[in-house]
Amino acid sequence: MTTMKSVRTGEQNKIDVVDAERPSPGPKDALVRIRACGICGTDTHFLHLGGVPFGPGGSMVSLPLGHEPAGEVVEVGAEVRGLKAGDRVVVNPQGAPSGIIGCGGALGGMSEYLLIEDAVVGRSVTVFPDTVPFDVAALNEPMAVARHCVNRSEAKPADKVVVFGAGPIGLGATIWLKLRGVEHVVVADVIPERLRTALAVGADAVIDSAAEDVTARLTELHGPAANALGQPRAGTDIYIDAAGVPAVFNTTVESAKWGAKLVMVAVQKKSDAIDLGGMLRSELTLVASQGYPTEIFEVTPELVEHQELFARLISHRVPFSEVGRAYELAMTPGAAEKVVVTFEP
Missing domain, CATH: 3.40.50.720 (NAD(P)-binding Rossmann-like Domain)
Structure with a gap:
């Protein structure tokens, strides 16, 4: 079994970095190597709770974190159109059939790899140019x-x-x-x-x-x-x-x-x-105002055009090897504005 590192909720106010099976895409799927993923207030909310109350009797269940990913396509299924290995993409967390990525669903973007189920350009992912750094692209969702x-x-x-x-x-x-x-x-x-x-x-x-x-x-x-x-x-x-x-x-x-x-x-x-x-x-x-019913990929071209302006929002770029510190920063009031975790190429 090929494994990857993935971040999940642990004990209250703690994360667990676990070894998980690296996904294998089916004919309609794509596999993305994550290069950057932002940390959101929703992530810290789950950490304060110690998970989500989806277990028996409302008990807390650990869940994969990360719903602000950007990465590089490494494999596509035979039926996927408009995507190829090497494409740089941002992800629609609400486009996954198995549940919202990083927000209670089966998948999380704070992982070395992310499976894009039923990959459709313009619905589950969109491609952005290599002129945009991955950390800035990870701002697409917020x-x-x-x-x-x-x-x-x-x-x-x-x-x-x-x-x-x-x-x-x-x-x-x-x-x-x-x-x-x-x-x-x-x-x-x-x-x-x-x-x-x-x-x-x-x-x-x-x-x-x-x-x-x-x-x-x-x-x-x-x-x-x-x-x-x-x-x-x-x-x-x-x-x-x-x-x-x-x-x-x-x-x-x-x-x-x-x-x-x-x-x-x-x-x-x-x-x-x-x-x-x-x-x-x-x-x-x-x-x-809740979420982004139509805006998830409408913003991408302007994020590309005004990338230097949006880059000012990132206060901390933390390597995945120090992901625990990244979440500590995000959970400490006033310590950071926007924390983005970066992954080695």
Whole structure:
């Protein structure tokens, strides 16, 4: 049996690097040698849980990790069209028949090799040029999440937007908003280094929400307006929650003018601290954004075109031989912006 190294959830807050059987592609499959894979907040969530509650009685079950892979095709089945050995590809984690790759499915992208089941170009994978480094290509999946959020916002060039949370999704949304031609984009966060990155990728202004009055600052930046009761509010049109904490929701409610929109892309935990009733004062529209129904490969050409801009989102590139350190960085609040694990060619 030919084996490969693969990362799975271990004990709570720990990973296991295991020897697994290297997949053999069937006639409709392709085999990809992984060259880079990003670590996402979803990965750390599974690690905090110690797996997924799929076992008997809801017991925790270990699962393979990694849903942000990029790699090189090494073998294709006889019925696969449009792919050949040597092609560099990014993967649609939601395109696997056996379940979402790295998110509860049977396969994980944080492995030396990944089987692409029923490989179809444009559905399960797409090819990118060799001018793009693998670590940047591994941003394709999170940038599709960010792009869907911006699409859901329906932001127009004249809109004034604030993005809460300068992690990869918030920064990705900032890039997409500016490429979309949005006039003024503000990013709010509590970590100065992340705010500096926000300015580097095109934000027009930033707010340190730990030290500044967000409503007052937004009013200064976006002008004065009022809510449905005539109370003074900021002139911000769209609020994007890429942080997922009650303070963001409540700050939006306190700041929102009549007819403003809140797009929620971060996962909000259940909380009694959220002021849902306050939405009435502004007739605030709440829009949820989940995944990337169409955006997974729509983003790839622009990721290629603007690769140097997107590369700024990567704070740490860690070799697979130190994958444990990579997950420790990702699980330590404030220690890293975006961690990408790289594999030797």
